[in-house]
Each structure stands twice: as structure tokens, then as C-alpha cells.
Amino acid sequence: MQVTSPAFKQNAARAMADVGLQKALGTAKGAFLTRRAAAVAALPEFERLRDVGRDIKNHALANLDFYLERYAAAVERAGGKVHWCSTAEDARAAILKICRDAGARTVTKGKSMISEEIAVNAHLESNGILPVETDLGEYIIQLRQEHPSHIIAPAFHLNREDWEAEFRRSHTDLPRDRVFAERRDIMQEARGKLRDRFLAADVGITGANFLIAETGSSVIVTNEGNGDLTQTLPRVHIALASIEKVVPTLEDATSLLRLLARSATGQDFSVYTTFSTGARREGELDGPEEYHVVLLDNGRSNMLGTEFGEMLRCIRCAACMNHCPVYGAVGGHAYGWVYPGPMGSVLTPALAGIERTANLPNASTFCGKCESVCPVKIPLPKMMRHWREREFERHLTPKAQRRNLALWRYVARRPALYRMATRAAVAALGLWGRGRGAVPTLPLAGGWTEGRDLPLPERSGAGGTFMAAYAKQRRQNGR
């Protein structure tokens, strides 16, 4: 997927002016927040479970090589095959080869953000294989030739009218008088169309929420059941997973599952949590005959041991973006790559390079809400700050900003000059805003005052600055 993060500011401005998007964001956001809060309130142990989740992932990551080897051995014992892939290119090639060996013409897909990361759909299409997204949200996104705007709700940015319009455009057999009065009608239409696809597919590709070293299982979590149809009906199942998904045991996965749905959709548990281990066993009446795991690194192993290593704990619940004021204002597409919101602002620079993505760690008010809701306690604001430091070190910060910072440093290191400058600034602001109660516009800071007024500086105390008030108080106390 093309990185458009360098255009974050333009993307964001466009998003803010998009009436349909703003309506969709308004509808969707409140629902997620209320449901999560209710689910968390109903489980007194939730806070302690966050510590448990953090510790499980830390343990798995500290021994990642060991658990990956144990996991791969267990998959192979169960008759599956593991394809180790360092890069997106390796993974695309591995998937294409499996599909070709299976003589595949169509491939159904469950929801997988990693498949977006490696852009496997375009690769299959250009090789004559038709990929069909089966998650409802992913399906409409594919029809509209867009990318998901949210990691668990891909069509977060769409309204009901958009669904109807797209179905009327692309389902060419649809009778003109077909009514889409309710959401149910839209869903029914998609269900009918996708049923045929499930039955015709030669290969099914799913993602994985967890991999389990103990049993060699891949775990998917869905509400629709599309993932299960995808991996049960075709002759070949490919689970596409990144290396940091591995946890040691069923108990470890279970503890994380208690956090996942509550943090994501505010459900106590997702409707379908499915553990897949190898291919169809002797005597079974259904299930795939081949089971493959495409195990992707794509830059993750290089995050270990750095200040961004903790990001690998992420279980992709989307609580951080659901609670983020910036995401809530601009939506997911503005971020310009696969992973939006706070987790994306940390992960995207690590996977796609800070050179092209320096805007992202700056797209934060540092309000800290993301860290406070993260089920595995990832210190997202701290890591965005680390990216800002790297951005500065590499001279990626815009010239004007660097010049201003240099100027501020010069003044700040000379206390007498600094006090003189702040006294002058306070006096000037007082004059500028006199009679208006606030400062409505400010030269050189027009962007800041465009959306709000700057309050007038405090006039109490001599001179109005902190140092002046401090000196006055000392005099009064006779010290």
C-alpha cells in the first residue's frame, strides 16, 4: 500500500471539510466509547488483567525466537506448513505459490491488516487470481477500491447511503426497485452475494490474532463468521500472521482474549473465537485439506531491543484510535498507511521509515488517553515523543520550526535575556488584546489563533511574569 503520510496535513484538512466523513465519525465514535466503558465496568478484574496481558506479551517477546521455533514445530506436527517470510515481497510470493499450486482462480479472505500491509490483493489480481474480501466492511471497501480507515471497523468512514449507492453501482443484477430501507437489507444483500463466493473459492486466507506455541494453533476472532467460512470451505487455508502474534499457551491466549473484545467493541467476548491447528484429520467430514501459515517479519524483529519494542505487545483492539481526539477529527485515511491512530503513529514510522512518516508522531495532543485505555499498557505518547526526537536528530523537522526552536534555546539559556523577553511579550500581548478580553489573532501564529483565542496574560503581580511575582513575594516576606 502506497504511503501518503507525507501529505498528512493536506489529508487532515480535506477530512475536516468532508461532511459525510464527519457525520460517520460522529455516529461511530460514541458507540465504541460507551460500549467499552460498560464492558470494563462490568469486570472488576479488568485493571489487573491489563497487567497480566502486558506481562504475557513481554514474556513472549523476550523469548520470541524460542516460542516461534516451538510454534513452527507444533504446526508441522499437525500436518501444517510454515512459510517464514522476512519481507512483504517474500510473503506475497509465498501466498501466490500456494494459490498456484492449488490451481486457484478465486480466493476468499477474512479480515487481515497484514494482508493490507503486504498488499496481497493487488499481487494476486495481477497474476490472474481473484481475491474476494468477505468481512462486510472489507467487502464494501474492496468494491469502492479504497483502504480500511480503521483496524477493526474498516468502513468506519461510511454512512448507510454510501453502502446502498455502492451496491446499486456494482451489483449489476440488482432489481431497480430493490429497497434498502434498513441496515438489515444491506447486510442481507451482501450475505447473499458472498455465499456464492465462499462456495466457489479454492483457497481461503485469514489473518491471526494469536499464534499458540503449545499447540501450533492460529486464532481468529470475528463476529460475522466470515473468517470461519473462509477457512473451512475451501480446500486450502492460509493463515497470514506476523511474528509478534505468538504466545506460549492456551491460558496465555485466553487471558489476552478477555481483554481484546472488551477493549475493541465492548463485547465480553467476540461471537466466534476459533483455534485452527493443521488440516482436516482422518474421519472428519469438513475442513481444509491443506493448512499453511505465512509467518511475516517485515521489520518487526528490528523493533526488539529499541525504544519501540513495547509496540510489539499490541493486540490490535483499536481502543487507542477510538479514544483519540485526533483520529476522531480526521478519521483513518488521513494517516496515509495501513495503521491509523496512535498505534499507527508509532508503528508506521517503524515499518515504513520515519523519513516518509514524520508527520504521524506529531499528530497527537499528548492527552494520554490512548495509553490509559491500552489493554496491554503500551506507552504510546512516550514512543511518539521518541519518534519526534529521531525526527529532529535527522533534520526532518521543517526549517521554520527548527529555526524557532534554535531561537528559543538561545534565549532560554540566558536568564536575564529570557526575563526581559517574557516581560516584553507580556506587555505587548496586554496591549494587543486590551479592551477585547482575549487575543483573537496573533502575528506568526495565525494557525493557532484561527480556531481559538489566546487568553490575556495574568496582570496580577508586578510586571505579570512568574519571575516578577516571585521577586515581589520575596520582598514582601522580607527575605
Added chain:
Amino acid sequence: MSKDTILNTIRRNLRRGPLPADQAAMLDGRLATHPRHLIPARSRLPRPEQVALFVRNLEKEFATVERVPEPAAVPAAVADYLAAQNLPSRFAMAPHEEMAAIPWENRPLLEVEKRRADPADSVGVQHGYAGIAETGTLMLPSAPGRPTTLNILPETEIVVLRATRVVGAYEEAWDLLRAENRDALTGGHMPRNVMLVTGPSRSADIEQTLELGAHGPRRLHVVLVDDDPAALPMADASPPPRTAEPGGRPAPGD
């Protein structure tokens, strides 16, 4: 080779080589003993309340439940449910020995077909392996007698579950599977597929508003066979008289 590249990069960044034998043995021990973590207290209840919690959570997740006293009552419960929902009396049923032992012939109008589900089936009847009270979740491991397609293809899924198979937390259900299941291929306990099902299929992808029946079943109905005398609801018994515990807080009216 990619495998070595990935493992070596991990080790380099963790600033160590492969784990020394003693540490590897310790981690293998952790895999073998699979220690439990914090388990929420909500499902730690006396049996009747634990089963009641299971039922309540199923209903909260939009499933329906009927409790019947014995396996012989299952055919009538299924037939009545199908009639009430205006559904056909022909269905695919799990070819499981416990399901075969149910006297379906008591309801001769039911057309029972022991097989996997096909796309044309509107009703599937599945054998329930275990129920998890914590969230009203059904555990459905794949087996020759428990095809996966029955869980997901038909619009209506009926699951027959014995009350003795209802446990409190997920961990207890894993331990049932560990104790009872032997996979011929791996020698381990894990079958090809284990589905944990919590309610009927749904999606909130359209305007983040919940709709039932996305791709999987629109209806999930559980017929719970009360084969556990200790788990029967206490509705018939009169509540015990309230008395103050010695040294405890006074009971109301004291």
C-alpha cells in the same frame, strides 16, 4: 534462508544467542504446565448459579435457551422450536454417538440427517462439547462426530448440551479438552478446529450498529439437558431462613 534471518535478527536485537539449555528447559516446563493467570471471580459460583449464569449470558448475547429434564425430551423441544420459528422439520445433525442415542423416532415428523452441513441447509443441530458460564460461550471442537460446517453454514443453529458440561471459566474447558481429547495425528489434545461460539453471528460494520445474521447463523438456540442434579435451578426449594452469622453483620430485622 528467511527462518534463520528472522531468528538471528531477533537474537541480535535481544543481545543474546539461542537460549541456553537450562532456560529453554524452563520455558518448555512452562509450556507443559501451562499455568493459569488471574481468572475473573464472576463464574466461581455454586453449581445451580453457575449454570444460571451460563443461561443468562447466552440470552444476553441474543441466543435462546430451553432446559429439558432428560435426553428423551430433546426431540419434542427441537420440534416445537422449529414449528414456533416456522422452520422446516428437516435438518442436518452431528453424527455423534450422544446425538444418535436421543430417541428421535418419538417425533416421526422430524427428518434427521446425520452429516455435515451443506449450503442448502436452513437448520443444523450440533453436539455441544462444553459450555462456559463466564460469557455464555459454547466450546465446539471439530471431530468426525462434530463437523465444523454445522456451526456456521445454516441460518439456524441448534446446540444440544448437557448441563454437566457447563464449567465456569474458559480455562476449565481447556482442561476438559486436555483430559479427554487425544488427537491421533499429533498425540496432543488439540483437534483441527475449536470454535468458541458466543451468540448468533452479527456485524456492526454498517454505521457501527449491531445487526444479527451476518454470514453465520442468524439464530442460535441451545437445548440444555439437565443431567446434573446439583445444577438444577432452586426455584422449587424455599429460600433458607436468613440468620445472622456469629460475629458477622446482623441480618435485616435483627
